Structure formats: C-alpha cells, structure tokens
Amino acid sequence: MMGEKQLFAIRGAVQCRNEAADITDQVSGLYDEILRLNSLDEEAIVSVVFSVTGDLDEKNPAAALRQSGRAQNLALFAVQEARVKGGLERTIRVLIHCYLPPETEIRHSYRNGAEVLRPDRAP
Ligand SMILES: C=C(O[C@@H]1C=C(C(=O)O)C=C[C@H]1O)C(=O)O
Secondary structure, three states: OEOOEEEEEEEEEEEOOOOHHHHHHHHHHHHHHHHHHOOOOHHHEEEEEEEEOOOOOOOOHHHHHHHOOOOOOOEEEEEEOOOOOOOOOOEEEEEEEEEEOOOOOOOOEEEOOHHHHOHHHOO
8 A cells, every 4th residue: 555545456458560760659648648637647557567469570579668758667578468369460568566545446458459358348
C-alpha cells in the first residue's frame, strides 16, 4: 500500500507495423492513453512490462518508451509473448502495476487492431 492508495494492474495492447518508428509511436500512444484514461501519474507506477509477438523485431518496446522521453525512472521490462497458433500478429501487450485511489474503476486500452483481443474492454 502507498498512503491511501491501492495497488492495481492495468492492461493494454496495440498492433504495430514492424518498423522502429511505428513501434515507438504505437507504444507511446498506448502508454499515454492508459495514463490519461486512469488519471495516472508516472510517480504512481510500480512497473511496466511489455510482451511482443515474435514478428516484431525492429525495436524493443521498453527501449522505445524510454527513448521517447517517457518513463525515465521506471522499471521497464520486455518479454516475448507466448507463441500460440492463430494468435494475433504484430502485437505489443502491456501490463502496468500502479497505485491509485481504492475507488478507482480501472480502464484498460486495446487499440489499433488489438481491440479484437478483448472486445469486452472496448470503450
Ligand atoms: C487476450 C489477450 O492475449 C493473451 C491472452 C490473455 C488472457 O486470456 O487473459 C492475456 C494475455 C495474452 O497472453 C490479451 O492480451 O488480453
């Protein structure tokens, strides 16, 4: 616990082209949207974990986020997503642990093609 705050986990996902610039744009856009939707300040984030499908090898999303100027003092991590037949291609997933007021209704973000993963979480 952190003061009056509670620990939460927020999910997101986005599809990208396998190009460094697009990976940076999509990861930054996803991160910014999660912070905006949840009124989340970077100081309240514990960690940011990415997974990447094996077909995205032009840029590490954790490095892309850091090099964009965001998340400078955060613990970032990136792993390869479990390879499953029929899985959505060119997808970056994110898991953010953070502290927010206990009454917060967390909002996840699936965008730019990744909405199909969790239509129940569509806006
Ligand atoms: C459906 C997703 O893809 C996969 C399936 C998940 C699930 O069933 O909860 C979670 C993460 C991914 O490994 C997703 O990213 O939400």
